[in-house]
Amino acid sequence: MQLKEIGEFGLIDRIKNIVDTSSTELLVGIGDDAAAFRSSKDHLTLVTTDVLIEGVHFDFDYFTFQQLGWRALAVNLSDIAAMGGRAKYAVFSLGLPEKIQVESIEEFYRGVKELGDKFQTAVIGGDTTQSPDRLFISVTVVGEVEKEKLTLRSGAQVGDAVFVTGTLGGAQAGLQILKSAMNKFPPRGGIKGGVSSTADLKRGVLIDKHLTPQPRINEARFLVENFPIHAMIDISDGLASEINHICQQSGVGVLLRAGDIPIDSATREAAAFFKERPLNYALRGGEDFELLFTASEEVANELQKKFREKFGFECVRIGTIKAPQDGVTLKTLDGKFIPILAKGYDHFGTE
Ligand SMILES: [Mg+2]
CATH class of the missing domain: 3.30.1330.10 (PurM-like, N-terminal domain)
Incomplete structure (x- = not known):
């Protein structure tokens, strides 16, 4: 059997079947x-x-x-x-x-x-x-x-609000800039080696997001120290893939609203330049290393306010955890409801 037939997660399941173990000391093994x-x-x-x-x-x-x-x-x-x-x-x-x-x-x-x-x-x-x-x-x-x-992927509860820290899609936009002829987007405004225009600055921010991502350790610590966070995962393979992990492992569904997914203006400009949809960068791009997490509806406003005060940027509410029969669903910008397929970055190219 070829790896691409079962994909990364299929392979992990098979490895787990062979080596998985349980003990009173071990709280979380593979997965x-x-x-x-x-x-x-x-x-x-x-x-x-x-x-x-x-x-x-x-x-x-x-x-x-x-x-x-x-x-x-x-x-x-x-x-x-x-x-x-x-x-x-x-x-x-x-x-x-x-x-x-x-x-x-x-x-x-x-x-x-x-x-x-x-x-x-x-x-x-x-x-x-x-x-x-x-x-x-x-x-x-x-x-x-x-x-x-300790905050696991498996703790999401029906009715929870779903949040992400920061913005999504920027790392993928940055990678695309790096991979294409870098001097094409956006037109270089200034002297070689120096940042001398807004365009250069925006390009630099996206590139940095890919090259030197900021792990959200302080943000995660603040969240778990001050609020009952039910489930959490980092966004390494794209929002679509990560939200499916949370739903699968928590045994729940979700409704995310496309219009609420935070994408910054630099990422939108890059997407327009490359004729891509910014939402695709956010859903499938990955490598943003932001946090995706859920907490009960009652603490949602307070959590967002305190987070903003502490860190000076947003953690945005992007949806609600639903019953499993509601599926993993996205409300699109034009009001349609579509399933979110777990197609993030797959390390064996099964897509
Ligand atoms: Mg991870």
């Missing part, structure tokens, strides 16, 4: 953003891991080593955030092709350190080995969460 097990009376240890391969997840045409180091850690911190936790330690393993210079590897770890310092996450080990022709990066992050603050 959430991170695993969680009891490490003391009140605390749980979180573990998550990610692999990045040159030519699949990144390209040196547009990544510096420093940005790559940042990003490799950021995607893992985002998974720890999605569980409501803090990231504590990271282990990096690199497969290094001969072409890579020592200075480049140092630059990579400067990017790791820059982000790690922001969230008190320390690199405590790893491994390096030779790789035939491409750089291979494996990162494992260990985090911690208070038992009562």
Whole structure:
């Protein structure tokens, strides 16, 4: 059987069937953003891991080593955030092709350190080995969460309000700018190397969203410390895919309103330039590393207000959790109700 016949999630299910285990210490095994097990009376240890391969997840045409180091850690911190936790330690393993210079590897770890310092996450080990022709990066992050603050994908309740932090689609727009001839969108306004127009600035913001995503650890901690958050996931594969994970694992349906999905003006302009629909960037693009979460209707207004006061940007309400028979549904801009298919980024290209 070919991998593309069952896809990434089909493969995960099969692996789970072979290795899944249960113990009184293990609270979450395979199938959430991170695993969680009891490490003391009140605390749980979180573990998550990610692999990045040159030519699949990144390209040196547009990544510096420093940005790559940042990003490799950021995607893992985002998974720890999605569980409501803090990231504590990271282990990096690199497969290094001969072409890579020592200075480049140092630059990579400067990017790791820059982000790690922001969230008190320390690199405590790893491994390096030779790789035939491409750089291979494996990162494992260990985090911690208070038992009562652990937030899973499976906790959504009928009637919950559904929120996302920040805006969606920007990382995908940024990637498309990087992949296309960068100097075409928008027309360069200024002197080479400097930001001298609004157009340059907007392009820069989208590119940064892709290259150096901001993990929402502080935002997640604020949410779980101040509000009863029922379910949470980070948006790595696109809103469509992530909302399906929450609905499947919580045994609920959802109604999202397309008009409420937050997409910023830079992303809309990029979408118009590339003749794409901005909503598609948000639903299918992924890699925004924002948080998608649910909380009861009663706390919705207070939560949004407090979040805005604390962080200076919005967490936007995009829909409501429904009974399972209502399905996973989007109310489109022209008032139609359509199913949201779980077609995010699939790592084995089953789409
Ligand atoms: Mg995740």
